[in-house]
Amino acid sequence: MIRVFSLIALVCASLVTARAWGQADHAAKLIEGAKKEGKLVWHTSMSVSDAKLLVDSFMKKYPFARVELVRSGGEATLNRLLSEVRAGKWDFDVVAIGGTSILIQHHLIAPYLSPEAKAYLPEFRDPAGHWTGLFNNYFVVGYNTKLVSDAESPRIWKDLLAGKWKNNISMDQEEYPLYAALLAAWGKNHTHSFIRSLAQQNIQWRKGHTLIAQLIAAGEFSLGIVYAHTVEAMKKAGAPIEWNNTLDPIVVLVNGIALSAKPNNPNLARLFIDFTLSKEGQGLVRSLNRIPARGDIDPPSPKMQQSKLQLKAVPQDMGTRYKTYVEEFRQLTGQ
Numbered sequence: 096m097i098r099v100f101s102l103i104a105l106v107c108a109s110l111v112t113a114r115a116w117g118q119a120d121h122a123a124k125l126i127e128g129a130k131k132e133g134k135l136v137w138h139t140s141m142s143v144s145d146a147k148l149l150v151d152s153f154m155k156k157y158p159f160a161r162v163e164l165v166r167s168g169g170e171a172t173l174n175r176l177l178s179e180v181r182a183g184k185w186d187f188d189v190v191a192i193g194g195t196s197i198l199i200q201h202h203l204i205a206p207y208l209s210p211e212a213k214a215y216l217p218e219f220r221d222p223a224g225h226w227t228g229l230f231n232n233y234f235v236v237g238y239n240t241k242l243v244s245d246a247e248s249p250r251i252w253k254d255l256l257a258g259k260w261k262n263n264i265s266m267d268q269e270e271y272p273l274y275a276a277l278l279a280a281w282g283k284n285h286t287h288s289f290i291r292s293l294a295q296q297n298i299q300w301r302k303g304h305t306l307i308a309q310l311i312a313a314g315e316f317s318l319g320i321v322y323a324h325t326v327e328a329m330k331k332a333g334a335p336i337e338w339n340n341t342l343d344p345i346v347v348l349v350n351g352i353a354l355s356a357k358p359n360n361p362n363l364a365r366l367f368i369d370f371t372l373s374k375e376g377q378g379l380v381r382s383l384n385r386i387p388a389r390g391d392i393d394p395p396s397p398k399m400q401q402s403k404l405q406l407k408a409v410p411q412d413m414g415t416r417y418k419t420y421v422e423e424f425r426q427l428t429g430q
Contacts, residue, residue, distance in 0.1 A: 126362075133359065137162055140350070149376065152370075169194060193232070194414065197413065204225050205225070205358075211373050229388060230387060234348070235338040237337070237338045264293075264298055264299065274290065277346065280407045294429055308321040311336055312334040372389065
């Protein structure tokens with residue numbers, strides 16, 4: 096029996112060693128090729144300061160690497176890339192935005208299955224390898240702790256329909272990803288009934304989840320739909336705002352990173368993607384008070400642990416069915 100266990104242990108150890116050697120060989124080949132390439136161009140919707148931390152850390156790890164950072168909002172990034180490609184230019188190597196499925200629809204990105212992708216939940220990476228999550232945004236209900244006690248704070252979505260919250264809920268006027276994910280989780284009848292009832296609460300529509308969180312903390316509204324990491328950052332700064340992690344589901348907008356369909360620096364691009372998805376890179380994401388998409392990196396707060404939450408990623412068809420989601424949401428909410 097001891098010999099059997101010893102043999103099993105030896106086989107397992109051999110598999111681990113083989114994987115390690117395989118990954119090391121993969122990295123070595125990329126490094127060799129990257130040294131012969133030029134400057135990586137990375138388009139992202141991350142803030143300049145956040146993205147710069149990743150870029151600077153990458154160039155410190157690989158001194159031969161040079162990275163040009165191009166920052167703009169997700170929609171602006173998409174429009175810019177589409178305009179360039181239509182003009183026959185493929186100047187970008189890597190792109191990272193929310194709603195990466197739309198990049199697939201327009202054939203802007205190519206499959207690349209990073210060795211790091213195995214550490215990610217299936218919902219946080221494209222099955223065909225087109226993208227892998229860089230960081231996640233959790234849609235949650237934030238509330239002002241001076242106006243709402245913990246006991247009465249909403250813990251499930253249905254709690255938002257209570258009469259006491261009428262005129263006191265704020266939402267982003269373009270909450271289409273949330274709507275799409277609830278449809279996927281609940282089905283059409285349940286979701287449409289909920290959204291119609293929610294709209295009858297006289298929602299205070301605003302633009303931007305950070306703005307909504309700030310207005311909640313200022314006492315303009317009792318509660319609203321915000322991002323969990325924003326609430327955590329504001330709490331650390333002393334703001335009277337909190338959230339519960341009991342929603343089912345907690346909708347997740349995955350901000351993915353992907354390889355250009357025609358990269359000018361393919362080895363450098365893959366090396367950069369591997370770095371951002373590694374434990375080292377995801378640790379940097381965490382240091383920015385963002386929620387790492389990688390499952391074996393602790394989030395900024397224990398409340399955000401993936402294993403503790405009922406998570407539902409925004410569906411892959413967000414890009415192809417975007418107009419339908421927009422029309423339905425606007426009709427249901429009367430906007």
